[in-house]
Amino acid sequence: FLFSATAIGRRDHNITGVVLLLKDITQLRELERLKSEFVMAASHELRTPLTSISMSIDLLLEHASQFLPEKEMDLLQAAHDEVHRMKIMVHDLLDLSKIETGRIELEFEYVPVATLFEHARGIFKGQVSMKEVSLTVDNVENLPLVQADTNKIVWVLSNLVSNALRYVEEGGHIRLSAERVSNHIHISVQDDGTGIPPEYQTRIFQKFVRVNTQEIGRTGLGLAICKEIVRAHGGTIWVESDQGKGSVFTFTVPVAERGERRRTTI
Ligand code: ADP
Numbered sequence: 001f002l003f004s005a006t007a008i009g010r011r012d013h014n015i016t017g018v019v020l021l022l023k024d025i026t027q028l029r030e031l032e033r034l035k036s037e038f039v040m041a042a043s044h045e046l047r048t049p050l051t052s053i054s055m056s057i058d059l060l061l062e063h064a065s066q067f068l069p070e071k072e073m074d075l076l077q078a079a080h081d082e083v084h085r086m087k088i089m090v091h092d093l094l095d096l097s098k099i100e101t102g103r104i105e106l107e108f109e110y111v112p113v114a115t116l117f118e119h120a121r122g123i124f125k126g127q128v129s130m131k132e133v134s135l136t137v138d139n140v141e142n143l144p145l146v147q148a149d150t151n152k153i154v155w156v157l158s159n160l161v162s163n164a165l166r167y168v169e170e171g172g173h174i175r176l177s178a179e180r181v182s183n184h185i186h187i188s189v190q191d192d193g194t195g196i197p198p199e200y201q202t203r204i205f206q207k208f209v210r211v212n213t214q215e216i217g218r219t220g221l222g223l224a225i226c227k228e229i230v231r232a233h234g235g236t237i238w239v240e241s242d243q244g245k246g247s248v249f250t251f252t253v254p255v256a257e258r259g260e261r262r263r264t265t266i
Helices: 026-068 070-100 113-130 150-167 222-230
Strands: 001-011 014-025 105-107 109-111 134-137 146-148 175-179 182-189 236-241 246-254 263-265
Touching: 014 109, 026 070, 070 222, 105 222, 109 113, 109 150, 113 134, 113 150, 113 175, 113 182, 146 150, 146 246, 150 175, 150 182, 150 222, 150 246, 222 236
Parallel strands: 134 175
Antiparallel strands: 001 014, 105 263, 109 146, 175 182, 182 246, 236 246
């Protein structure tokens, strides 16, 4: 059920009543579930033919330059880029629909934030030095452990760092930090890149939303997946950004409580 309440008032601002609305959304939820099931089946089926198309194009690109004119080679390269984009999209759609239909099992463990940061730093070591970006990691040794599925939260962190790397200039700066707020840890990825226009700051967490739709190889699904993973941990994710100055993406994860480690299906 979806529950909402609206106050009704007179012009003198005195409240005279309240409208309570209780809406049965069982059918809506069922429709959403069926939609995710369909997306999951379709993306699963698309993977095999896409892989063979991609392999054929790769082979042609490797050997056809001896007998194909430059224009045809350009067409082949364009086909290669589009198939690559489709492969990423199908992979991301499959991941997202698996989360939405509860096919992914989360394995919670007690983990230090420093470990999560170390994983993320390791993944981007090469790219960071190639782009001459500095990636700094705050000292988080004094924070309590968090209750999280390490792989999934590292995936979220990596996705945020990968985006930050894409939108910072050469010589730019990315910072990973964390702080305790009540019984959650707020984990932030800050960059001094292009920033995000205000009208996009909430929308970018929706599926397929991209600020610049011309970007090659992007799907607009990364942040939607991050949001689902964080939600499954009982947390939230948001961005604060100044156009031209940079962005700070923050998500929350619960502090580890003593007792049973949870095992949840999302
Ligand atoms: P994609 O996988 O296509 O990058 P995301 O869901 O990860 O999609 O991001 C959606 C959009 O949000 C991106 O296309 C980009 O416009 C914007 N965005 C995300 N992170 C940043 C960032 N750190 N700085 C500027 N823009 C960003």
